[in-house]
Amino acid sequence: GNSVTQMEGPVTLSEEAFLTINCTYTATGYPSLFWYVQYPGEGLQLLLKATKADDKGSNKGFEATYRKETTSFHLEKGSVQVSDSAVYFCALRGAYNFNKFYFGSGTKLNVKP
């Protein structure tokens, strides 16, 4: 079946530090992969996505590369800001069911000034 595993949080970093949030997945076929961000009290916003192997999604300084050989989609940012503090969700959309998304448990990021 399909599933997503994320590193547990919270992750606490100082401003301008390097960020990595690990995400691995299990899926049949070739899924699409997503990172969503949730700010306090709000819904999810799409941060970036990749739809095939070796694709790199990027947005607002965040990047993630779809690695099929390691079934991973780790989120990275070279220099985090206080405004990046939020909960980040890795998600998978199955190759055969466009309707169903599978979400990881979320990783809370706290960035201190």
Add this chain to the structure above:
Amino acid sequence: GAVVSQHPSRVICKSGTSVKIECRSLDFQATTMFWYRQFPKQSLMLMATSNEGSKATYEQGVEKDKFLINHASLTLSTLTVTSAHPEDSSFYICSAREPRGAGYNEQFFGPGTRLTVL
């Protein structure tokens, strides 16, 4: 583009009452909408898939009679929590998918509704 709204953003109700939550796609027509439930510090759980003009498809373990879903138009889906109890307190999030084009491959999420049942 691809904006989804929810109303209300917060609702507090007494045990035994029913609560309706609206989900609207503001700038596109959504033949398919989704309802999720998020428990504190946990991930989203898909409750049901709402299809315009037909019955919703519920995920295993979700009570159809408890969580009534109506998708009466291409821009509106409603979730009614019937006879709410404190254990129904949660953050409910809807999402919508464009019927075609680049937006077909992803879901656009609403801001969520915080339900508190006293």
